[in-house]
Amino acid sequence: MSEQERRPFVSARTVAERAGVSRSAVSRTFTDGASVSEETRRKVLEAAGELGYHVNHLARGLRERSNIVCLVVADMTTPIRARLVDVLTRKLQAAGKVIMIINTGTDEESVAAALRQTLNYRADATVVLSGTPSAKLIETSLANGQQVILINRDDPLTGCHNLSVDNEMAGREAFFLLRRAGCKRLALVTSTASTASLLERERVFVEVAKEAGMAVTVMAAGPTNYASGYESARRLFGRSDGPDGVFCVTDLLALGFMDAARHEFGLSLPNDLCLVGFDDIDEGDWQSYKLTTFAQPFAAMGDHLVELLGQTVAAGTGRRIFEPIPIWRKSVRPSAD
Amino acid sequence: MSEQERRPFVSARTVAERAGVSRSAVSRTFTDGASVSEETRRKVLEAAGELGYHVNHLARGLRERSNIVCLVVADMTTPIRARLVDVLTRKLQAAGKVIMIINTGTDEESVAAALRQTLNYRADATVVLSGTPSAKLIETSLANGQQVILINRDDPLTGCHNLSVDNEMAGREAFFLLRRAGCKRLALVTSTASTASLLERERVFVEVAKEAGMAVTVMAAGPTNYASGYESARRLFGRSDGPDGVFCVTDLLALGFMDAARHEFGLSLPNDLCLVGFDDIDEGDWQSYKLTTFAQPFAAMGDHLVELLGQTVAAGTGRRIFEPIPIWRKSVRPSAD
DNA sequence: GATGCAAATGCACTTGTGTGCAAGCATCAT
DNA sequence: ATGATGCTTGCACACAAGTGCATTTGCATC
Numbered sequence: 045m046s047e048q049e050r051r052p053f054v055s056a057r058t059v060a061e062r063a064g065v066s067r068s069a070v071s072r073t074f075t076d077g078a079s080v081s082e083e084t085r086r087k088v089l090e091a092a093g094e095l096g097y098h099v100n101h102l103a104r105g106l107r108e109r110s111n112i113v114c115l116v117v118a119d120m121t122t123p124i125r126a127r128l129v130d131v132l133t134r135k136l137q138a139a140g141k142v143i144m145i146i147n148t149g150t151d152e153e154s155v156a157a158a159l160r161q162t163l164n165y166r167a168d169a170t171v172v173l174s175g176t177p178s179a180k181l182i183e184t185s186l187a188n189g190q191q192v193i194l195i196n197r198d199d200p201l202t203g204c205h206n207l208s209v210d211n212e213m214a215g216r217e218a219f220f221l222l223r224r225a226g227c228k229r230l231a232l233v234t235s236t237a238s239t240a241s242l243l244e245r246e247r248v249f250v251e252v253a254k255e256a257g258m259a260v261t262v263m264a265a266g267p268t269n270y271a272s273g274y275e276s277a278r279r280l281f282g283r284s285d286g287p288d289g290v291f292c293v294t295d296l297l298a299l300g301f302m303d304a305a306r307h308e309f310g311l312s313l314p315n316d317l318c319l320v321g322f323d324d325i326d327e328g329d330w331q332s333y334k335l336t337t338f339a340q341p342f343a344a345m346g347d348h349l350v351e352l353l354g355q356t357v358a359a360g361t362g363r364r365i366f367e368p369i370p371i372w373r374k375s376v377r378p379s380a381d
Numbered sequence: 382m383s384e385q386e387r388r389p390f391v392s393a394r395t396v397a398e399r400a401g402v403s404r405s406a407v408s409r410t411f412t413d414g415a416s417v418s419e420e421t422r423r424k425v426l427e428a429a430g431e432l433g434y435h436v437n438h439l440a441r442g443l444r445e446r447s448n449i450v451c452l453v454v455a456d457m458t459t460p461i462r463a464r465l466v467d468v469l470t471r472k473l474q475a476a477g478k479v480i481m482i483i484n485t486g487t488d489e490e491s492v493a494a495a496l497r498q499t500l501n502y503r504a505d506a507t508v509v510l511s512g513t514p515s516a517k518l519i520e521t522s523l524a525n526g527q528q529v530i531l532i533n534r535d536d537p538l539t540g541c542h543n544l545s546v547d548n549e550m551a552g553r554e555a556f557f558l559l560r561r562a563g564c565k566r567l568a569l570v571t572s573t574a575s576t577a578s579l580l581e582r583e584r585v586f587v588e589v590a591k592e593a594g595m596a597v598t599v600m601a602a603g604p605t606n607y608a609s610g611y612e613s614a615r616r617l618f619g620r621s622d623g624p625d626g627v628f629c630v631t632d633l634l635a636l637g638f639m640d641a642a643r644h645e646f647g648l649s650l651p652n653d654l655c656l657v658g659f660d661d662i663d664e665g666d667w668q669s670y671k672l673t674t675f676a677q678p679f680a681a682m683g684d685h686l687v688e689l690l691g692q693t694v695a696a697g698t699g700r701r702i703f704e705p706i707p708i709w710r711k712s713v714r715p716s717a718d
Numbered sequence: 719g720a721t722g723c724a725a726a727t728g729c730a731c732t733t734g735t736g737t738g739c740a741a742g743c744a745t746c747a748t
Numbered sequence: 749a750t751g752a753t754g755c756t757t758g759c760a761c762a763c764a765a766g767t768g769c770a771t772t773t774g775c776a777t778c
Contacts, residue, residue, distance in 0.1 A: 052524065052525055052526030053503060053525050053526060053734095054525070055733085055734055055735085056734065056735070057734080065757085065758095066757065066758050066759085067734090067735090067758090068736085068737085068757070068758060068759080069756090069757070069758085070735095071734095071735065071736060071737085072736090072737090072756095072757090075736070075737090078736090078737090079755065079756060079757085080756075080757090081755080081756060081757090084756080084757085096521045096524050096525060098497065098500040098501050098525070099501055099734090099735080100443075100501070100503060100733095100734050100735065101501045101502050101503075101735095102439045102440075102442050102443060102447065102502060102503055102734080102735090103439075103443055103733075103734035103735040103736090103763085104734080104735055104736075105439050105735090105763095106437075106439060106440055106443075106734080106735070106736095106762085106763040106764060106765090107735070107736055107737090107762070107763050108736080108763095110439065115482075120463055120466060120467040120470070121460070121463050121464050121467045121663070123458070123460065123463075126457055126458050126460075126462075126463035127458050129457060130457040130458045130484060133457070133482060133484040134484055137483070137484060142481060142498065142502065143481065143482050143483075143484075144479060144480065144481055144482075145452075145470055145480050145481075145482045146474070146480075147467065147470040147471055147474060147480075160435065161479065163435040164435050164436055164437070164438045165438050165439060165479065166390060166437055166438075166439055184433045187389070187433050188389055188390050188391065188433060188435070189389030189390060270663070270667060274668065299667070300667075303667060303668035303669050304668065306668075306669075307668045307669075326458070326607070327664060330607060330636065330637075330640060331611065331640035331641065331643075331644045332640050332643075332644075332669045332670075333669075390764095392763085392764055392765085393764065393765065394764080402727085402728095403727065403728050403729085404728090404764095404765090405727070405728060405729085405766085405767085406726090406727070406728085407765095408764095408765065408766060408767085409726095409727090409766090409767090411765095412766070412767090415766090415767090416725065416726060416727085417726075417727090418725080418726055418727090421726080421727085436764090436765075437763095437764050437765060438765095439764080439765090440733085440763080440764035440765040440766090441764085441765055441766075442733095442765095443732090443733040443734060443735090443764080443765070443766095444732070444733050444765070444766060444767090445733090445766085
């Protein structure tokens with residue numbers, strides 16, 4: 045009936061006692077390249093097996109790098125975000141990292157709290173997938189020797205790495221796709237969440253269209269989801285002359301838009317309406333949609349991320365832009381020529 | 382040009398020196414209820430702020446509980462899995478836990494590796510969302526004082542907690558829904574991944590139908606995804622007498638099934654075909670589908686999970702079953718009466 | 719001014735690991 | 749036989765925290 049209750053984790057000392065060797069021998073047995081005789085190694089492994097010993101990585105992390113990488117993310121249920129988290133966790137794990145996930149809101153305060161957590165756990169690096177940390181906070185992270193990597197947030201923050209997709213190319217290509225399909229009345233559907241990426245796609249699309257002498261109706265009905273896309277279509281086609289060529293800055297928006305166009309206004313694609321999305325979520329390939337869109341090269345981004353983390357010296361600001369991959373399906377007319 | 386390079390994290394000692402107090406004072410400043418004068422507290426906080434000091438939770442975890450919870454999960458991109466991860470991470474964070482995510486395959490070996498990681502980082506608890514750990518591995522976790530919680534894996538493993546949805550009720554209700562709609566030829570669509578949950582839904586549906594004197598065609602065309610549902614429909618309607626009432630054990634299967642039925646065979650719902658799914662993923666509520674299904678009460682499951690973790694004593698095996706919530710939409714005919 | 723009491727502070731130990739250093743020991747060549 | 753060499757091994761320290769215990773400080777009361 046002793047009172048010690050909670051200390052069930054077996055430590056190296058216990059193993060050492062059982063094996064009849066010093067604690068150092070145990071430590072060395074589990075360290076690559078350390079000098080241990082075959083005999084003691086065997087004894088240690090046997091004792092460890094019987095006791096169910098596992099090296100305490102927390103304690104190990106006191107001396108050297110923790111090998112922990114923090115993933116700060118919001119809106120995890122969004123298909124595209126889920127895909128990103130999936131790819132990154134896989135790649136990071138394969139590189140021997142351990143992932144701490146922080147599911148946060150996008151507002152400044154909750155991102156700040158997340159960043160602080162990150163520091164509390166001595167994460168080697170913080171990867172921000174949503175929301176934008178303040179410059180001051182990033183400074184703190186950097187001062188503590190932590191790498192900060194922002195993914196798809198094109199904010200001009202110094203000291204951290206930026207991985208992002210080429211939104212400019214996407215905006216331009218989307219326009220050319222629609223023009224080649226012979227569309228006359230263009231619209232752009234976006235959300236009220238003014239992320240840098242979304243703004244960039246919008247800006248370029250509108251600019252390029254303007255240069256070509258075409259006007260663009262811009263519509264934002266709410267957050268970046270299916271419902272907002274749906275609502276945008278209701279508003280646009282509720283007017284006298286609805287668009288015949290639309291770029292939705294996100295696939296989710298596009299799918300909502302498509303459903304409203306079909307079910308509420310009886311339009312058919314790609315005859316009455318051409319539609320381009322962005323992200324290449326699984327749902328876009330479903331038989332009901334077959335959306336033409338752009339894929340984000342997450343695998344390549346993940347590889348680059350791992351490469352960055354491998355660099356011991358946190359070389360200042362870096363920026364890497366990845367080309368989106370056009371995915372041709374059936375929501376845009378093939379070009380006339 | 383010293384060689385020490387990597388030790389940028391500021392520790393309590395540095396803060397103590399700067400503030401002109403002892404290291405204990407720093408520790409006490411950041412410990413609730415410890416005895417520190419207002420004066421030193423102020424000095425410590427000031428120095429901490431200037432240096433960007435953050436308490437090292439890894440070191441703290443050496444003495445007491447680590448507050449780390451491991452989430453072992455596969456197939457994160459599946460909408461339902463993403464939702465589950467989202468809800469659980471939110472709830473756990475709110476309860477002051479830190480989440481380590483382990484993205485693994487479902488095969489035994491990779492789950493085993495995941496469980497070991499969990500022990501290495503002294504997680505207070507491991508929550509398994511996919512894949513099933515071996516009994517021996519769970520024993521190890523329990524021996525180390527770790528709680529093990531399995532979610533939606535109805536495996537008869539002793540020593541760990543089980544949270545799962547009432548698959549029996551789902552199977553039974555699905556049948557009654559279809560019978561009330563007047564369906565004559567029943568089919569059940571499942572996947573080749575024989576998860577306990579899926580098997581249970583199948584078993585009960587078939588049994589109840591048999592008791593009512595109706596036969597059921599069972600179809601499994603591949604993994605648990607959209608494509609398998611699509612393929613299942615092609616096979617079932619390729620025969621002479623296709624079904625007019627189908628229970629898909631998963632929403633993703635159901636959506637694929639629905640698309641094939643419509644686009645390949647020109648069927649319309651709910652007139653030619655009644656369809657019931659399970660999970661209540663967002664996509665099922667889209668205008669193109671409006672799938673009748675069952676929702677999993679994830680919020681309640683998350684609350685219960687947090688409650689379990691709060692219990693200091695890991696009270697042996699526990700089992701808690703949650704009722705799925707029927708979601709009426711438009712893929713099933715309203716009952717005739 | 720001396721005494722008593724409570725609050726504040728510092729010392730030293732604890733947690734579990736990795737590793738430099740020196741001592742121990744065996745093997746081998748001279 | 750003896751010195752040299754090389755492999756093992758244990759001691760002791762470092763890492764960053766929390767905390768029991770003893771000591772010091774501050775203040776009020778007699």
